[in-house]
Amino acid sequence: MEIKILNSGKTLRVNQDQDLSSNTTKILVRDLEMFYGPVRALHGIDMEIKEKAVTALIGPSGCGKSTFLRTLNRMNDTIPGARIHGTVLIDDVNIYSPEVNVAVLRRMVGMVFQKQNPFPKSIFDNIAYGPRLHGVIDKAVLEHIVEESLKKAALWNEVKDRLQTGALELSGGQQQRLCIARVLAVNPEIILMDEPASALDPLSTAKIEELIYELRKNYTIVIVTHNMQQAARVSDFTAYFYMGSLVEFGLTKDVFTNPLKKETEDYITGRFG
Amino acid sequence: MKNALSLKFHGLTKRSFRWDEVLSDFLVRFFALIPIAALAFIMMKIIAKGSGAITWEFLTQAPSQGMMHGGIFPCIFGTLAITLLMILMALPLGVAAAIYLTEYAGKGLLFRVIRAAVNNLAGVPSIVFGLFGVGFFILFVGRNLDAVLKTGMLFGQPCMLWAAATLAVLVLPVIIVATEEALNTVPQSQRAASLALGATKWQTIWNIVLPQARGGILTGAILSISRGAGETAPILFTGCAYFLPRLPVVNLFGFIPMINPFDQFMELSYHIFIMATQSLDAVKTLPIQYGTTLVLISLTFLLNLTAILFRVHFRKKMGTVTV
Amino acid sequence: MRKEMLGSMEQHRLTKKKEVFSEWFIEKLLLMAGISSTLIIALIFLFLFKEAVQFFKTAGSFDLIGKWVYDDWEERNVFKMMWQSISEVPKYSLIPLFCGSFLVAFPATIIASVLGIGCAIYLSELAPPKVREMLKPTIELLAGIPSVVIGFIMLAFLATFIQDVFHTKFRLNAFVGACGVALAVLPIMITIAEDAMRAVPKELRDASYALGATKWQTIWGTVVPAAVSGISAAVILGFGRALGETMIVLMATGNAALVTGNIFSSVRTMTANIAAELGSVAQGTEHYYALFLVGAVLFTFTFTLNFISEIILNKMRQKLRM
Numbered sequence: 070m071e072i073k074i075l076n077s078g079k080t081l082r083v084n085q086d087q088d089l090s091s092n093t094t095k096i097l098v099r100d101l102e103m104f105y106g107p108v109r110a111l112h113g114i115d116m117e118i119k120e121k122a123v124t125a126l127i128g129p130s131g132c133g134k135s136t137f138l139r140t141l142n143r144m145n146d147t148i149p150g151a152r153i154h155g156t157v158l159i160d161d162v163n164i165y166s167p168e169v170n171v172a173v174l175r176r177m178v179g180m181v182f183q184k185q186n187p188f189p190k191s192i193f194d195n196i197a198y199g200p201r202l203h204g205v206i207d208k209a210v211l212e213h214i215v216e217e218s219l220k221k222a223a224l225w226n227e228v229k230d231r232l233q234t235g236a237l238e239l240s241g242g243q244q245q246r247l248c249i250a251r252v253l254a255v256n257p258e259i260i261l262m263d264e265p266a267s268a269l270d271p272l273s274t275a276k277i278e279e280l281i282y283e284l285r286k287n288y289t290i291v292i293v294t295h296n297m298q299q300a301a302r303v304s305d306f307t308a309y310f311y312m313g314s315l316v317e318f319g320l321t322k323d324v325f326t327n328p329l330k331k332e333t334e335d336y337i338t339g340r341f342g
Numbered sequence: 343m344k345n346a347l348s349l350k351f352h353g354l355t356k357r358s359f360r361w362d363e364v365l366s367d368f369l370v371r372f373f374a375l376i377p378i379a380a381l382a383f384i385m386m387k388i389i390a391k392g393s394g395a396i397t398w399e400f401l402t403q404a405p406s407q408g409m410m411h412g413g414i415f416p417c418i419f420g421t422l423a424i425t426l427l428m429i430l431m432a433l434p435l436g437v438a439a440a441i442y443l444t445e446y447a448g449k450g451l452l453f454r455v456i457r458a459a460v461n462n463l464a465g466v467p468s469i470v471f472g473l474f475g476v477g478f479f480i481l482f483v484g485r486n487l488d489a490v491l492k493t494g495m496l497f498g499q500p501c502m503l504w505a506a507a508t509l510a511v512l513v514l515p516v517i518i519v520a521t522e523e524a525l526n527t528v529p530q531s532q533r534a535a536s537l538a539l540g541a542t543k544w545q546t547i548w549n550i551v552l553p554q555a556r557g558g559i560l561t562g563a564i565l566s567i568s569r570g571a572g573e574t575a576p577i578l579f580t581g582c583a584y585f586l587p588r589l590p591v592v593n594l595f596g597f598i599p600m601i602n603p604f605d606q607f608m609e610l611s612y613h614i615f616i617m618a619t620q621s622l623d624a625v626k627t628l629p630i631q632y633g634t635t636l637v638l639i640s641l642t643f644l645l646n647l648t649a650i651l652f653r654v655h656f657r658k659k660m661g662t663v664t665v
Numbered sequence: 666m667r668k669e670m671l672g673s674m675e676q677h678r679l680t681k682k683k684e685v686f687s688e689w690f691i692e693k694l695l696l697m698a699g700i701s702s703t704l705i706i707a708l709i710f711l712f713l714f715k716e717a718v719q720f721f722k723t724a725g726s727f728d729l730i731g732k733w734v735y736d737d738w739e740e741r742n743v744f745k746m747m748w749q750s751i752s753e754v755p756k757y758s759l760i761p762l763f764c765g766s767f768l769v770a771f772p773a774t775i776i777a778s779v780l781g782i783g784c785a786i787y788l789s790e791l792a793p794p795k796v797r798e799m800l801k802p803t804i805e806l807l808a809g810i811p812s813v814v815i816g817f818i819m820l821a822f823l824a825t826f827i828q829d830v831f832h833t834k835f836r837l838n839a840f841v842g843a844c845g846v847a848l849a850v851l852p853i854m855i856t857i858a859e860d861a862m863r864a865v866p867k868e869l870r871d872a873s874y875a876l877g878a879t880k881w882q883t884i885w886g887t888v889v890p891a892a893v894s895g896i897s898a899a900v901i902l903g904f905g906r907a908l909g910e911t912m913i914v915l916m917a918t919g920n921a922a923l924v925t926g927n928i929f930s931s932v933r934t935m936t937a938n939i940a941a942e943l944g945s946v947a948q949g950t951e952h953y954y955a956l957f958l959v960g961a962v963l964f965t966f967t968f969t970l971n972f973i974s975e976i977i978l979n980k981m982r983q984k985l986r987m
Contacts, residue, residue, distance in 0.1 A: 144538060149448050172684065176540030186531040188550060198549070199539040248535070255539055363881045370791065373783030374800060377855070380848055381807045384818055435698050442699030446692055458975055459703040465902065465971035466709065466964065467909025468812075469936045473943070473960040477712040481948065511705055518702065542684060544691045565809075572811025575911040575936075579943050611813040611912075618817050619916055631817065639814055646809035650802045 095120040095259060095289040096141060101155035103136055103145065103313075110136045112314045113155070118306070123281060123290045125304035125321065127297065129336070133313040134293045138261050141291065142178035143171050159259070176203065179252035183264040185244035187236035187251075192228055195236045195247060199255035214254050222250035223280050242273025249280065260284065262292040266299065278303050297337065301325055309333045385643070388636050395633025408622055409585060414634050419589055420502075420607035421641070424577070425570045427506035427603060428513065433563055435510070436517030443518070444525040445547055464515035468575040475508035475580035476500075496604055502590055503603035505581035512576055513566035520565065524558020525551060527657075557656035561649045568645035572638065574611040582612045584620075610638040713964055716957035723951045724757065729958075731758045748922040748933070750942060750952045757955040759962065761922040765932035766963075768839040769914055770907035772928060773846035777907070778900050780847070781854035785896075788855070789862035790884055808852035816916035819845040824917060833929040837919035840928045845913040854903040857978075861895020862888055864985050894981045898974040905970030909963065911936040935963045 096118035103111035111133050118124050126134040136145065143164060145151045156163050164174050176199070187195050196215045197205075205211055215232065219225040224246045228239070236247055245265060252260055262281070266274040281290060281303045294300050300307055300321070307324040309317045309332075317324060317333040328334045403413035439456075447453040484497035484504065497503075528551050536546040552559075583606040590605035617631045618624060624631075731746035734754055746760040784804075788797055824841045827833070831840075865888050873883040889896070919931030920941060933941075939956050946953045 142538060144534065147534075147537060170684070172540045172542050174540075175538055180534075180538035182531060182534060182538075184531060186529070186535045188532060188535065189554060198536070199541075202539065202541050202545055202549075251535075251539065360879070363879060366881050366884075367791070370783045370787040373780050374787040374792070376780055377784065377804050377807050377851065378800070380851075381803055381810070384810060384814065387818065387822065388814070435701055438695050438698030439701055442695035446695060447699060454979075456699055456703055458972075459706045461975050462706055462968060462971045463702050465905055465909070465967060466706075467911060467936055467967055469911040469939050470709065470713070470909070470960055470964045470967075473939065473957060474709050474712060476943070477716055477957065478708055482712065514702060514705070542688050544688055568809055572809070572813065574811070574813045575940055578940055611811055614813050614817055615912065615916065618820055628821070631821065635814055635817055638811060642809055642811055643806065646806050650805060 092119040092122055094118070095159065096291075097156075097158040097161075099156045099158070101137075101140060101157060102153070103133075103140060104150075104152045104154075105148065106150040110313050111140070112312075114315045116308060116315060116318055118289065118291060120289050121285060121287065122305040123285045123292060123303050124306040124308065125300035126291065126293045126308050126310060127295075127300050127336075128310035128316075130295075132310040134308075134310045135263055136313075137310065138263055138291060138293050141259070141261055142175050142180055144175075144180065146171060176255045177257055178259045178261060179255065179257035181245070181248055181252055181260065181262045181265045184268050185241060185248050187239070187244050187247050189235065189237055191233045192236050192239070192247060193232040196251050196254045199251060203255065218250040218254040221253050221284070222246045223276065223283070224250055240273070242269050242276060245269060245273070245277060246280065249277075249284075253284075257288065259289045259291065262290065264293050264295060267295060274299075309336060311336070385639070388632060388639055391629075392632035392634075392636030395629040396636060400633055401637070404587075405585065409617070409630075410622065410627060414610070414613060414630070414637065416586060416589055416608040417610045417613045417634065418637065420609045421571050421611075421638075423590065423601045424502055424506050424509065424581075424607060424609060425567050427502060427601065428509040428570045429563060429567055431507060432510035432513050432517055432566060436514050436562070436566075437521050437559060439514075440518045440521035440525060441547060441552075444522055445543070445551070460515050460518050463511075464519075466512075468512065468573055469578075471508050471512050471576040472578055472580065474511070475504055475576060479504040479507050480580065500579060500581040500606060501604045502581050502601070502607050505577040505607070506603070508576045508580050509570045509573060512573060513570050516566040516569055517559075517562045520562025521555070521559050524555035524562070527558065528554045557652065561653045561656065564645050564649040564652065568642045568649070571645070572611055572642045574609075574615055577609060577612060581606050582609050583607060584616055610634060610641070614638065709964065713957055713961040716954055717961035720757075720951065720954035720958045722954075724955075728757055729759045731760065732756050746924050748938065750946075750955065755952065757951075757958075759935075759959065761924045762933060762935045762938050762959060764924050764926070765839065765914075765918065765922065765934040765938075766908055766936070768926070768928060768930075768932050769842045769846055769910075769918060769934055770904060772840065772843035773850065773907040773910075774900065774904045776843065776847035777851045777854050777903050781851050781899065781903070782858050782896060784851075784855045785858035785862055785899075786884060786889070788859045790880075790888060804852045804855055807848075812849055812910060812912040813916070815845045815849055816913040819913060819917035831929060835919050835921075835929065835931040837917055837931055838929045839918055839932045842914045842918035842932075842934075843928070845917050846907045846910045849910055849913060850903040850906045853906060854899045857899035857902060858892070858896045861892040861899065861981065864895065864981070865891040894977050898977040898981070901970050901974040901977070905967045905974070908970070909936060909967045911940050915940050935959050939963075 094117045096116075098114050098116040098118075101111055101114040102109065114137060126138060128134050139145045140153060140157060141159075141164075145153070153165060157165060159174075159178065162169070188198065190198070193215055196218050197211045200211060200214050205214070216225065216229075219228065224243060227243060228247075236244065239247060245268075249260075249265075265281075266277045269277065278299065281292065284290060285305075292300075292304065304321045306319065307321045308315055309324065309328075309330075311332055317328055317330045319329075324333065325337060328337065400413040401418065402415050404416050405414065406412035439460075443453065443456060447456065480498060480500060484499065487493070487497040488495060491497075532550050532554065533546055536550045537543070541549065586606060586608050588605075590602045590607045591599050592602035592605070594600045614631060614634050617627050617634065621627045621631075731744050732754070733742045734745050734756070735741070736743040745756060746758040747756045748758055748761050749756040788800060792800065819841055820837070823844065824836050827841050827844070828836045833840075869887050869891055870883055873887040878886060914934045915937040918934065918937065920933045920937055921931040922933040922938070923930055925932065939960055942952070943956050946956060
């Protein structure tokens with residue numbers, strides 16, 4: 070569907086062709102605060118992320134959107150001095166409760182990074198890395214997982230004849246799709262993407278966006294992006310972050326056409342105007 | 343007119359010749375030549391005077407006739423054996439220590455204390471390591487082991503085990519620093535990717551970080567083998583022998599020949615030292631001295647060269663070409 | 666969906682315990698390896714001083730300076746500052762050893778500083794990349810020459826050469842040792858001094874050039890002053906290494922324990938003294954403890970010097986980070 074961006078003559082294709090209100094809540098964030106040492110990086114975030122939908126996190130640099138994303142699979146645990154208050158429930162399980170196994174959590178909540186980061190191993194070994202960690206050793210099973218994951222990541226046709234070549238020989242866009250395939254191989258339910266296309270050329274970016282659109286049928290996706298058009302194109306929901314606070318959150322078409330807050334409007338029109 | 347003149351005299355006239363600058367330039371260039379010249383001089387001198395002594399017999403036979411004749415095979419064997427034992431002890435400890443420093447320790451007080459200790463350990467005089475080997479390894483650890491295990495004088499005496507342990511302590515900083523550098527070249531994004539796939543910290547280190555740091559760790563290991571092979575002072579009192587009529591070999595179960603860590607041993611650098619200073623006739627044995635030196639220096643030189651070439655190759659692969 | 670996740674969590678509870686334990690265990694194991702160097706330093710201190718203090722069971726601290734001994738020739742008591750361990754009245758004065766150590770280490774440090782800083786200036790400021798790429802490995806290879814080899818070259822060749830040039834009384838003397846030691850500490854001094862100069866930001870050099878300074882005015886006026894802490898750390902560290910050098914001095918200085926200030930005199934350093942005598946001494950004797958005492962004093966010197974240079978380098982690194 071085409072929508073008009075307010076206060077500007079531009080129109081935008083927005084991904085809004087199905088009703089999402091019936092989707093159940095996958096991730097429930099309540100009163101989330103995050104500290105780096107004495108610095109508060111997130112202020113009381115409340116958010117409901119719907120299942121099998123794409124939620125985009127937008128906002129200026131340093132607004133806390135990436136930090137928020139990393140709280141969802143506890144990647145912030147690796148940063149010394151990081152502390153967290155509040156709750157993040159995934160399927161009603163508080164992922165910060167002490168009995169949660171972080172490794173299992175991260176398997177269910179996959180992550181794709183800003184800069185493609187394949188391991189310096191073969192294409193096959195990159196994708197088999199996760200399954201192997203989790204105990205899959207049968208060659209036939211691994212081969213099956215690798216093929217399925219590559220197909221889902223729309224990379225199979227490009228690499229099926231050279232699975233044993235090094236992953237670093239692929240192009241940047243292919244590498245990023247390989248990283249997505251690698252995440253899919255551990256069979257996650259949620260996929261977090263931290264500006265997955267920001268280091269890629271427009272053509273590769275388009276391919277990634279297409280892929281996200283496909284993946285949302287089966288996965289819950291949370292994506293951080295700098296690119297307003299991208300947010301509008303791929304997401305069902307949009308959250309606008311500013312200075313570590315969640316300013317506005319709603320259906321993408323509403324946020325982009327009829328924002329409730331002045332700040333959101335300024336940001337969106339500023340970006341487009 | 344006046345302005346133009348002053349400009350001309352004070353600024354634009356190119357001072358064609360400045361003695362101090364030319365002299366400085368010449369001097370530092372000359373100084374920079376000295377390491378090259380020293381290395382070339384030492385190598386050439388030893389090759390010129392030592393190559394005549396190198397024969398098949400020299401390399402494969404034991405010294406004879408009051409060490410005035412014969413070869414240096416026991417010394418070559420001893421050097422190889424002790425550096426092997428040394429690296430077996432030092433490498434696991436050093437690599438583990440470096441992993442702790444880079445992956446676990448953070449950047450706090452503990453990190454700084456360990457860092458300072460490693461740097462300081464690298465500056466401990468080699469003879470102090472010798473004293474430490476005697477006081478700690480032989481007399482404290484060895485004698486107490488003997489008392490507890492009722493093994494008589496098995497541990498509480500100078501032998502290859504303690505000499506290797508002393509050398510292992512000496513090369514520990516070399517391995518730690520090299521491994522740390524290698525681990526730090528592995529990008530954080532690689533660790534993040536692995537952790538995000540549900541790997542634990544150790545799984546990430548073992549499967550992703552260490553394989554990528556392999557080259558750097560190997561470089562450190564080679565460098566420390568070379569260092570250990572050339573050290574003399576730490577082994578003077580911890581197990582080195584002036585002359586030994588047998589190789590330090592024991593037959594395990596009666597038929598598997600194995601290095602005997604409880605025996606004393608002959609060693610190349612110590613052999614050079616005693617032949618040059620305590621030989622019955624230092625002039626007559628000069629060819630043996632030069633020959634032994636040539637063997638030792640070939641060994642350390644080749645090891646160092648391998649390590650350097652290896653590192654250049656490794657860094658090129660990682661994308662940084664600076665030597 | 667919720668059930669599935671809880672189920673899988675349930676399923677993993679056991680594995681979690683096992684996994685968490687093995688992770689904990691591995692971390693503790695690595696921690697032990699990590700603190701091993703700290704432990705070793707502590708043990709070196711402990712075991713040197715443990716033996717060293719026992720010297721004072723049988724001797725006074727004044728004995729470390731000298732002893733009043735009856736002299737048969739002069740037929741009266743004479744104050745003797747000597748290290749004479751094998752004698753009717755053993756004498757353990759540290760003064761001749763200090764003379765020896767400093768008479769070797771000072772000249773060695775001076776020679777190595779001049780050469781090393783010059784070489785570092787060339788490498789960091791003047792050398793084209795190609796030359797640098799060749800010179801750095803050469804310096805490393807020089808560093809890799811065993812000290813016994815340098816000692817041997819000094820003993821077998823350079824000693825005679827130096828005697829011919831300077832017409833010295835002793836063929837093996839402090840100066841010969843100092844030359845060898847300078848060669849041994851040169852590589853590390855070059856490396857540290859060069860690192861310090863290369864760490865000087867390019868903006869500083871540009872500012873100097875923009876004010877019309879020449880290359881050498883920039884080097885002496887800007888680069889060297891900015892890198893002075895790193896350079897002094899290099900000199901201090903080099904001095905520490907020179908004091909601790911053993912094999913070269915053992916082979917090239919003649920090993921006569923004399924109280925002297927003459928650089929062309931034969932001397933005996935602390936390190937050489939231990940190396941020469943520990944092999945023939947019985948454990949638990951006064952002589953044995955005296956040698957450990959020398960080792961403890963030597964270690965205290967080098968530890969302090971290392972520590973100072975470490976602090977200077979740390980300060981420099983911190984400043985550069987800001």
